[in-house]
Amino acid sequence: xxxxxxxxxxxxxxxxxxxxxxxxxxxxxxxxxxxxxxxxxxxxxxxxxxxxxxxxxxxxxxxxxxxxxxxxxxxxxxxxxxxxxxxxxxxxxxxxxxxxxxxxxxxxxxxxxxxxxxxxxxxxxxxxxxxxxxxxxxxxxxxxxxxxxxxxxxxxxxxxxxxxxxxxxxxxxxxxxxxxxxxxxxxxxxxxxxxxxxxxxxxxxxxxxxxxxxxxxxxxxxxxxxxxxxxxxxxxxxxxxxxxxxxxxxxxxxxxxxxxxxxxxxxxxxxxxxxxxxxxxxxxxxxxxxxxx
Amino acid sequence: xxxxxxxxxxxxxxxxxxxxxxxxxxxxxxxxxxxxxxxxxxxxxxxxxxxxxxxxxxxxxxxxxxxxxxxxxxxxxxxxxxxxxxxxxxxxxxxxxxxxxxxxxxxxxxxxxxxxxxxxxxxxxxxxxxxxxxxxxxxxxxxxxxxxxxxxxxxxxxxxxxxxxxxxxxxxxxxxxxxxxxxxxxxxxxxxxxxxxxxxxxxxxxxxxxxxxxxxxxxxxxxxxxxxxxxxxxxxxxxxxxxxxxxxxxxxxxxxxxxxxxxxxxxxxxxxxxxxxxxxxxxxxxxxxxxxxxxxxxxxxxxxxxxxxxxxx
Numbered sequence: 001x002x003x004x005x006x007x008x009x010x011x012x013x014x015x016x017x018x019x020x021x022x023x024x025x026x027x028x029x030x031x032x033x034x035x036x037x038x039x040x041x042x043x044x045x046x047x048x049x050x051x052x053x054x055x056x057x058x059x060x061x062x063x064x065x066x067x068x069x070x071x072x073x074x075x076x077x078x079x080x081x082x083x084x085x086x087x088x089x090x091x092x093x094x095x096x097x098x099x100x101x102x103x104x105x106x107x108x109x110x111x112x113x114x115x116x117x118x119x120x121x122x123x124x125x126x127x128x129x130x131x132x133x134x135x136x137x138x139x140x141x142x143x144x145x146x147x148x149x150x151x152x153x154x155x156x157x158x159x160x161x162x163x164x165x166x167x168x169x170x171x172x173x174x175x176x177x178x179x180x181x182x183x184x185x186x187x188x189x190x191x192x193x194x195x196x197x198x199x200x201x202x203x204x205x206x207x208x209x210x211x212x213x214x215x216x217x218x219x220x221x222x223x224x225x226x227x228x229x230x231x232x233x234x235x236x237x238x239x240x241x242x243x244x245x246x247x248x249x250x251x252x253x254x255x256x257x258x259x260x261x262x263x264x265x266x267x268x269x270x271x272x273x274x275x276x277x278x279x280x281x282x283x284x285x286x287x288x289x290x291x292x293x
Numbered sequence: 294x295x296x297x298x299x300x301x302x303x304x305x306x307x308x309x310x311x312x313x314x315x316x317x318x319x320x321x322x323x324x325x326x327x328x329x330x331x332x333x334x335x336x337x338x339x340x341x342x343x344x345x346x347x348x349x350x351x352x353x354x355x356x357x358x359x360x361x362x363x364x365x366x367x368x369x370x371x372x373x374x375x376x377x378x379x380x381x382x383x384x385x386x387x388x389x390x391x392x393x394x395x396x397x398x399x400x401x402x403x404x405x406x407x408x409x410x411x412x413x414x415x416x417x418x419x420x421x422x423x424x425x426x427x428x429x430x431x432x433x434x435x436x437x438x439x440x441x442x443x444x445x446x447x448x449x450x451x452x453x454x455x456x457x458x459x460x461x462x463x464x465x466x467x468x469x470x471x472x473x474x475x476x477x478x479x480x481x482x483x484x485x486x487x488x489x490x491x492x493x494x495x496x497x498x499x500x501x502x503x504x505x506x507x508x509x510x511x512x513x514x515x516x517x518x519x520x521x522x523x524x525x526x527x528x529x530x531x532x533x534x535x536x537x538x539x540x541x542x543x544x545x546x547x548x549x550x551x552x553x554x555x556x557x558x559x560x561x562x563x564x565x566x567x568x569x570x571x572x573x574x575x576x577x578x579x580x581x582x583x584x585x586x587x588x589x590x591x592x593x594x595x596x597x598x599x600x601x602x603x604x605x606x
Contacts, residue, residue, distance in 0.1 A: 043521050044593070170595070194374045197411045200529045200549050204410045205598040228595030243550060247374045 012074075019070040026066040030059055049169050052118035056134050060111045063136060099154065100137065106153035107136035115156065121164040121171060121230050124151050130231065144234050164230070170203050171230040175237045177244070178218040180253045185212060188221060188248070195244040196225040201236035203228040218256045297477050298399040298424055299364055305397055306362050314395075315359045321368040323574075324537075324544065328382030331369060335386060346386070353390045360395040367404030367538050373547045380408070384417055403535050403588070403597060410598065426475020433466045435477060436484050473584060482581045520590040526551065530559040531568065531579070531587055532596040539576035 037055045041048045111134070116122045120131050122141070127149050129141030138150045165171035175196075179188060189210045196208050206226035213220040227236045248254055299320075306316045319338040325331050328346075336343040338361070339352040353359065369379040387396050400408075402423070408414040415421060427435070473479035523531075526549070533548045534540050540548065546556035560577045563569040568587060570580040579587055591597040 191374060194377060198372045198374055198376065198548070200532065203595060203598065204407050205595075208411065239550060243374050 015073045015076065018073050022066055022069050022073070026062050030062060033058060049117065049119035056118055057111070060108075060136070099152070102154040103137045103152045106157050107134070107138075110134060110139070110153055110156060115161050116163040116166075119169070119230070120166065121233065123162040123164075124156055125159040127151055164233075169230065170206065170226050170228055171233060172206075172224060172226050173233050173236050175223040175225075175240055177221040177223070177241075178215075178256065179221065180256050181214075181219055182253065183219060183251060185219065187251075188219075191247045192221055192223050192240075192244055195240045195247065196223050199225075199236055199239045199243070201227050201232040201239060300477075301422070301424060302362050302364050302397060302399050306360070309360045309395075315356065316362065317356075317359060318362045318364070320364040321366060324368050324371050324540075325379040326369075326371045326376045327378045331379040331382045332386075335383075346382070349386055350389055353386070354393045356393070358393070358395070360397065363396065363398045365401075365538075366398045367401040367408075370404075370408070370537075371544060371548060372407075372533065372537050376547075380412070388417065401538060404538065406598060407536050427470065427477050427480065428475070429463070429466050429470050432470050432473075432475075432477065432480050436466075436469075436481065439481060439484075471585060473581065476584065479581045479584055520586065526555070527559050527563055528591070528594065528596055530556070530563060532591050534569070534577065534579060535588060535591055535597050539572050539574075539578040541575045541577070544576075 033055055037051050041051055044051075110116075116131055118131050118134060121129065122131055124139070124141070127141055127143070129143040129149060131139060132142045132148065133140040134153075136153075138152050139156060141149045141151060143149055177188075177192065189212070193208065193210050196202055196210075197204070202208070203226040205228075208223070208225040211222040211224065213222070223240060225236075225240075227233055302318075306318060309316050317338050319334060321331075321334065325334060332346060332349050333343045335349045336352065339349065339356065341348065341352040353361075363383075366380075366383070369383050370377050387394075390396075396418075398418075405414065469480050469483060473483055529549050530545060533545055537544070537548060542553055542557040542560055545551075545560060546553040549556065551559075560569060564571065564577065567580055568583045569577045572578050588597070
C-alpha cells in the first residue's frame with residue numbers, strides 16, 4: 001500500500017473505482033437487455049433466435065466498449081504506475097491463465113465466424129444441447145436432460161462443432177426404429193408416417209420422409225420430420241414413438257428376437273423405441289434409399 | 294363473392310342442374326375416420342345399399358355422367374394415427390371414377406393447407422378455387438339484406454342512398470370484417486350476437502307491438518386477450534380444433550394424446566375464455582369472434598401452418 005501511495009495512489013484508486021463502476025453498470029445494462037429480450041420473445045416466439053443473437057452481439061460490443069473505457073481510465077490515471085502495479089502480476093497471471101486467454105480469443109472468433117448461434121442445437125465433443133449463452137470464455141449448452149454444460153470456447157475450435165438447425169427455429173428430427181425382418185414394411189411405414197404427421201409437434205410446412213434400411217439383424221426405419229421449434233425435438237420423438245408403439249403392439253413378432261442390446265459389432269441397441277440421430281448420422285442417411293410416404 | 298363455401302357449392306350445383314347435368318350432393322357433417330363410414334355415406338348419396346368399395350364404384354359408373362358435390366370434406370379425417378382411413382377411401386373412389394363423375398369438393402382452408410402439405414392433396418384436383426374473404430361493402434350489403442327480413446328497426450342509416458351505410462357506421466362494419474376474417478357466416482353470427490332486444494316503447498295504444506329496436510354492442514374480441522399466456526396444452530387444443538374442425542373431448546384426447554378428462558378441462562377453459570363455443574352436437578369449435586386472432590396467433594406460434602395468413606410466413 002505504501003508503494004502504491006508512492007506511485008500516486010489516490011489517482012489509481014480513483015481510476016480503479018471508476019473502472020469498477022463502469023463494469024458494474026455494463027453488467028446491469030446487459031441484465032436489463034436480457035430481461036427485455038426474453039419478454040419480447042415470449043410474445044414473438046418466431047423471432048426468438050434472431051433476437052437472442054442480436055443480444056449476444058450487443059453483449060460483445062458492450063464488453064469491448066467496457067474494456068476500452070477501463071483501459072482508458074487506468075492509463076489516464078497514470079500509465080507508468082498502473083503498468084508497474086499490474087505488470088508484474090500480469091506475467092504470472094498470464095501464464096496461469098493461458099487457457100482462459102485461449103477461451104477468450106476463441107470466444108471472439110465465435111462471435112465473428114458464427115459457426116452456431118444462440119438457440120441452435122449443437123454437438124461439441126461429447127456434449128449435445130441447445131446453445132443457451134455464448135460468453136467470451138465459454139458456451140453454455142442445455143442438454144436433453146436439462147443440465148447446463150459450460151463448454152470452453154477453445155474446445156469448439158479443437159473439437160469442432162455440429163449444428164443441427166444452423167440458425168433456423170425449425171429443425172429436422174430423425175427417429176430410428178428397428179423391427180423384425182418379417183414385418184410388413186408398407187404397414188409399418190404407414191403407421192410411422194401417421195404417427196409423425198399427427199404429432200402435435202409436427203411442423204407441416206416441411207416434408208416428412210420414412211426411410212428404410214435393411215440390416216443383417218433388423219429392418220431399420222428412420223422417420224425424418226420437422227418440428228417448428230427445435231426445443232420440441234425430444235417431445236416430438238417421444239410422442240411419435242409412444243403413439244407408433246401403441247398402434248403396433250398387436251404385431252408379433254415386432255422386434256428381432258435373436259440379437260441383444262450392446263452386442264459387439266452391432267450398429268445399435270436392438271429393441272423398441274427410437275433415438276435422436278446426431279447430425280453425423282443424418283449425413284449418413286442422405287445416401288440411403290428414400291421411400292415416399 | 295365472399296366466404297361461404299357451402300353457398301358456392303350450391304351455386305355450382307344449380308348451374309349444373311340448369312345445364313341438365315345429373316347432380317348428387319353430400320355433406321360430411323361429422324367426423325368420418327374410417328373407409329367404411331365414407332363408403333356408407335357415398336352409398337347413401339348414390340341411393341344404393343352400403344357395400345364394399347366395388348359396390349360404390351359400380352354405382353357411380355352405372356349412373357353415367359354425374360356431378361358429385363361433397364361439402365365439408367375436412368371431416369373425412371381426424372389428425373391421429375389411423376384417422377386417415379376415410380380420406381384415403383374417398384380419394385381412392387374419386388381417382389377411380391374420374392372418367393365417370395365430376396367431383397366438386399369443399400374444404401376448410403386450414404385442413405386443406407395441412408393435407409395439401411402432407412398428402413399432396415392438390416395433385417388430386419385439376420382446379421382449386423380459393424374463396425376470398427368478403428369485403429366491408431359485401432358484408433354491409435349482406436347484413437342489410439338480412440335486416441330487411443326481420444321486424445326490428447335497426448337498419449343502419451343510409452342517408453346517401455347509395456346502398457351502403459352512413460360514415461359513422463363504417464368503422465363498425467370494418468371491425469366486423471376484421472373479427473370474422475371476412476367470413477360471411479361468422480360475420481352474420483357476430484352481428485346477431487351483437488344485438489340485444491329493446492322492447493317497443495309503450496306509446497302505442499290498442500296493444501300493438503309497434504317496431505321494437507335493437508341495441509348493437511360489439512362483443513369483446515378475444516384478440517384483446519393475451520393468447521401468449523395460454524398453457525401449451527391449451528394452445529395444442531386450439532391448433533387441433535383449427536386443423537380438424539369441431540372436436541369432442543374424446544376426439545381431442547385422441548388427437549393431442551392426453552387423457553379425456555384433461556381434454557375436457559382444456560375445452561372448458563377455452564370456452565370460458567371465449568375462444569371456443571359448444572356446437573350443440575357434442576363438439577367444440579372456435580368461437581365466431583375468435584376466428585381471426587386465434588388463427589393468426591397459432592400461425593405466428595407455428596402451431597398451424599397456413600400460407601397467406603397474417604402472422605405466418
